[in-house]
Amino acid sequence: MRVAFFGTPSWAVPVLEALNRRHPVVLVVTQPDKPQGRGLKPTPSPVARYAEAQGLPVLKPERLKGNREFLEAFKEAAPQVAVTAAYGKVLPKEALEVPPYGFLNLHPSLLPKYRGPAPVQWALIRGERETGVSVMKTEEGLDTGPLYAVWRTEILPEEDAVALSERLRDKGIELLLEVLEGLPHLVPVPQEGEASYAPLLTKEEGRVRFGEGAEAIYNRHRGVQPWPGSFFFRGGKRVKVLRMRPEPGQGTPGVVQAVDREGVLVGTGEGLIRLLEVQPEGKRPMPAADWARGHGVGPGTRLE
Missing domain, CATH: 3.10.25.10 (Formyl transferase, C-terminal domain)
Incomplete structure (x- = not known):
């Protein structure tokens, strides 16, 4: 399938790599370059660095909502589906409607638990014994969309947020590729259970x-x-x-x-x-x- 990818940190790079091996990635969207180091030199995100090294087309919009230039470029790329993994910006309705099969989001929690940007961190802080990863169809709400696939796992006693998030991501990549293979025939199911929120850490x-x-x-x-x-x-x-x-x-x-x-x-x-x-x-x-x-x-x- 023609795939557009939205992601930013190093955690998201293996997701893009896996997609790039199996599907034509027609566009990569990531956060703008940010000042880093003593000289505060503008530095591309890890996803941007990988995409540029692979010769993939990259966009780094400051904002998505009301950004006509971005929307036209997104439409011109003509993706059949888009995938998000730790992108870091809210997707507006006009963007969500571009791919015929919509947006898939790789989210490292058992949705609807721990919606938001820091699900792994809060699952650990709150002493959860079990967590998982979900492949969700993105809606306008915050991580409220129906689910294509879910995988559950026990949290290991010594696992920290780095190790756990990487383990969930790697399993999530497997799920994501399976979902993409059967996407035209799959129907996502609504989230069930009590929702909770995982805000950014301070x-x-x-x-x-x-x-x-x-x-x-x-x-x-x-x-x-x-x-x-x-x-x-x-x-x-x-x-x-x-x-x-x-x-x-x-x-x-x-x-x-x-x-x-x-x-x-x-x-x-x-x-x-x-x-x-x-x-x-x-x-x-x-x-x-x-x-x-x-x-x-x-x-x-x-x-x-």
Whole structure:
């Protein structure tokens, strides 16, 4: 099928690669170049870099709604279907109506749970034991469209948002290719169940909340990778937590119970959390025990 692809980050590149191997990709639409690095040089998105390297036609519109130039180019490409994967912009009705078979969206959640831009992160933060990936027909509403395919899976105990999102994407690619093969004969089914929303993370979501239980703290840590990451404050300085694990025991929330070779044991609302590797502000990553010894952190020290 003639496919148009809408996507932006590196997570979306393997989706485009798979489509490009099996179908003629007639247009790639991605976010505009963004300033990066010390010189704030405009830098193409990962999807744009791949598409340009493959010689695929690329558009980078600032906005879609009311953008006549974009709409004419989209129509001229004459896609039979469009696929979105982490594109990052709302699709207006006039764009949704261009491909005869509409838009398919690869969404890493069991819709209608975790509609929105950060489904994997929030599933982890909220301690879900199961998640999945859905291939949805896009409507004007936010992730409200009917479903062509769904795959369910258990969330592995050590999986963070990076690993889980990549695993869901890779399975989603398989589903997407299957749906495209049979698309003219498939009828999507409406979403069923209680809907929930997964908004973009804010920096504050990464703050370690020692008043919560150790399992909840660990789940949040897994969910906020790679951004904003976990952090706490000691003496007004931010300290990133790169690795941690929950442990049994009891202590005062936020108060250090012990420092040993393995790390720093801190009380929580329920259980203990062991800090294994940290990165103080302006420093390199280091074992949590080394940081504690170098900063006068010991039993009774309060972390915020």
